[in-house]
Amino acid sequence: MSLEPEVTSAEAPISVSRAPRRREWVQTLVEAWALRRTKVGFVIFVILLMIALFGRFVAPYTPTEFVGRPFSDPSAAYWLGTDFLGRDVLTRVLHGGLSVFVLGISATVIGTVFGVSLGLVAGYARRAVDEAIMRVLDVVLAFPSVVLAMLFVSILGPRLWLIVLMVGVSHMPRIARVTRAATVEVVARDFVRAAAAVGVPRRKILLYEVLPNISSPLLVEFGLRLTYSIIMIAALSFIGFGMQPPAADWGLMINENRIAIITQPWVLLAPVLMIGALTISANLMADGLSRALVGIDRDTAQA
Amino acid sequence: MSGARTDIVLTVEDLRVVLDPSGIEIDDGVSFIIHEGEVLGLVGESASGKTTAATSLLAYQRRGAKVAGGRIDIAGTDVLSLSRPELRKVRGGLISYVPQDASASLNPALRIGDQLLEILNEHSFGSSQAERQARLLEMMDEVLLPNDRAFLRRYPHQLSGGQQQRVVIAMAMANRPRIIVLDEPTTALDVTTQAHVLETVRHLTSSYGVSALYVTHDLAVVSCLVDRIAIMYAGRLVEIGPRADLFTGAYHPYTRRLLAAIPDIHATRPPRGIPGSAPRPGNRVAGCAFAPRCDCRIDKCATELPPYAGPDADHQVCCWRWEEVGQGLSVIAGEELVFPTTRVEEPCRSVNNVVVDVRNVTAFYQRKEVLHDVSTTLCEHRCLALVGESGSGKTTLARCIAGLHQFKIEGAIEFNGKPLARETRGRTSAERQAIQYIFQSPYSSLNPRKTIRQLLAQPIDIFFDLDRDGTEERMVQVLEQVALESSLLNRYPEQLSGGERQRVAIARALVAEPSVLICDEVTSWLDVSVQAAIIELLVHLQGETGVSMLFVTHNLALVRSIAQEVAVMQDGRIVEHGVVDAVLDDPQAEYTRLLLGDTPTIPADCRI
């Protein structure tokens, strides 16, 4: 309740100080950047990305060479100790991030591309097509988190392409739902009808009338799904179905060394903290974006 | 400005409400009093701050707003200084509130009987539960609702809009308050329902001696309900006085122009719009806020705020030139307008230039039949008004003609003698170009991600083979037709006012050079002063381009100002069709008579 009920019945507010409008998602990015959590998340994310990309060039050893006794304590020679086979933990941590980033981002992109396409079509077509698409996606939704990937891994073995595809596929239903909901809302507005009335083709309506109006929620969803992709990829490695030995990978390192959790927690701490920092930083960015998204509406309401 | 009477129930002194962090003023220096049993109408257009002022009486502000100064006294209680428990007793006890949207204001999870009983319980009405039960039944009687158990056990969504509003009014009357605040309680209702609710309010205030503040944007609604009227503009009271004085001898140019903008069934001239739009909080200027739109402003108006003055203590006005205005200074520049109805004598059926022929059309919404065997015709150079309440099928019929109806249609719709496909995709490009549709809400019909240039370029690209310069030239030309600056081309819809947006929507339709223009409730989202300006524009455009127009509206009072013919719709049928003057002056259908009777009017002796 506000002065706005008067507004809804008649003139809506004119924004006072808004610069000429940029693309919606750019606007969301700019507003998200104004929040501290977005900056913190971004900085941590970039630092971890740098470690994943360039850490290998400063690593003291190669990731697979045996440099000392298994489970050696941290020392000058190996700062973080050695793992269950006597390999240098620091070296493996520096090498083990790239796979998490590459697989996580690929899975998110796959899920987003397919999810958004299906959601757009379902939201615009409505009726039978909509029903069919959403029912099929409900089936995918019924397999919780990593279970769908495990089903296929049990049959085809732990292949990386399969992991990426399955993590992407399990994101599809939720991305499609978000896209569909946003699309339905936009399609209900008259400007879509106005475009159809002058004969703009369906494909162009989806791409030029609908998509630009839902880009912000999709951006937020992408951020969120990136977090979950990383979580799922790490989890699959942790239970032994992601990266395979002797590869260096944060999730796999936790799996390999977990027998030492009581005697030698050092070995686990480094990869656990890396994964934790990575998922928290990704989620901080996603949360910043979603706050900025809500903020857009609030702003115009108060202007 | 206190009167001679001493039975004052409410005193508001110098009320100032601001947005919280920014300090932007919503209301500034609002003062008025209400006597016992008196109804004061607080009238203003959108963003005038009237609702904010009204809820302040209950010491309530929405999140982000706060009272920054002033005093509110209800029957000796200083409302703004109360503690929370004291305030709880006052709200719903001493003063109560009737909201605009009853359907949103009733809790969807609770039965209406429980919600009504709650206010009695919370205020410990009477001395026993039995007494409260009895009062509950009495309340239902007072607002003319059934008081049987089954009805009281209903949930809000099982009631009609009018019934919901009555429940809310019953709630407000429950503890026999000294004053009730009615915040646009009939805006969401159809005219016939509105008439009944107004009758109830009138009855309750007079029989129980309750005072009321009636907040509305519509002067016509309050014309036969209130004792005095206060006019608000941009957060300030610009004029306050007895009802009769305001209608027959207003001193503020805004009051007079507001009266001139109201479409009235009995009026002899078409409504005149006020150029521009009201400033929103934060955009208000020094001096008189109305000055930029005022035709009789002087230099002083822009810099100095005029003091309150007036012929007597009961009638106060805030204008430097109030005396001249009172003596008949013309507040409207420009020539007089005449009704377009004067141009025709007979319905077009008898003439042989039918453009759109609707024959025995039956249409469905999903599986429900919503139009039943409707036939009508639209002729060249004519405007046909399609009038009906919500659910009458008027918009469905318009959409069937425009090819925007998504469900089954039976019967034939012909354009220049050729049958039209149901959906636009099935129609030829020439047909799509010839029939253009303007939507109800300019907030929904313009893609917020496109500039005005991109919006106007779309139909040009599709229908005409023009190069860049040609397109640009055409756009500037069409903006000129709708009285907009070409500098707006680079703006986004969000940067325009509602009236400007609707002009852009009209321009987008015009740029296709249509022969039929369908206007679907195009003014219902606009302030009354802006509505009149849009009507003026449409009448002018029709005369200039000779386009045939279908004007869909719920407001019978608008019909005479724009159309030559009118079709009245009820429950999916056309119940009456004829030349405007004939239908309005001598209605044949019972339903048309009912509508005419219920449409609020301003007093016949109103002087602008």
Add this chain to the structure above:
Amino acid sequence: MPPLLKILIMRLGLGVLTLLLVSLVVFAATQALPGDAAKAILGKDSADTERYEALRKQLRLDRPLVEQYTNWLGGVVRGDLGRSLVGAGANVTDLIGARVVNSAILVLLAALVSIPISILLGALSAIWRDSKFDNAVNMTNLSLASLPEFVIGILLVLVFATAVFKWLPSVSNVNSLLPLAGQMKLFVLPVITLALAVIPYVSRMLRASTVEVLESEYVMMARLKGVSEPRVLWHHALPNAIVPTIQVIAINIAWLAGGIVTVEYLFTFPGVGAGLVDAVANRDMPVVQALVLLMAAIYVLLNLMADIFTILISPRLRTGLR
């Protein structure tokens, strides 16, 4: 037929349809094998045609696909989940029975712990919106929601079972032959881990819906009626705010059923999650199929229940169907 009944039957039908499609996916997945299941099991030994053919027959791989599917589905419905491909080829139903019980207890305990806490945290954050409490809950939720469950689990183990305190066992090898009461300590860390993973989602959802309801016109109306603030919250706001949260609670319990995979594996807890990891590692297809189908079925059923429950408790849906 009354419309309410009709809609309930429709929902039920949709649930059954989804379950059928899920079973189809689970079954069809085995068809993605290069060669067939028999080949996969025998590996290099599949050159031995006699053994290969015998196994094919045992697995009924020589029958047409449709028949294989209906046979399998018929078995599932009767509770016959086939035989394990590993070791002595025990009956799958017997193999997973005890695990299902263990996991059910785990999930139930986690739900009982997390739901009341979530509702309390969500409601309080909404009432004290933008307060220090709200911000603290928000940041904690944000962090917990971003951490993989196994990371939460390891951190808990590091704190409570090893380095810092030695209070709790780091391994939860529950023995289903011994009475549960004596083994409660083994449940503590897995239950806390799962609860910490669920609380953020449910409490955030409840906060969001409560905030929305508190801003609604009917809550404003209640306040302007002079209704006391506690009554506004408990009587007017929460009954409306909880409705959209039901679905989220259901999804999260169902998700618990999936999230237990990594948590059970971490704590070597003898439940369906750890069982699934083992089965996948051993490529024991009948067990994998059974467990995956079970998890998906739990999701579908919980969702269906939430759906129906939502309809039943919300007057607009319940009575608006006439």
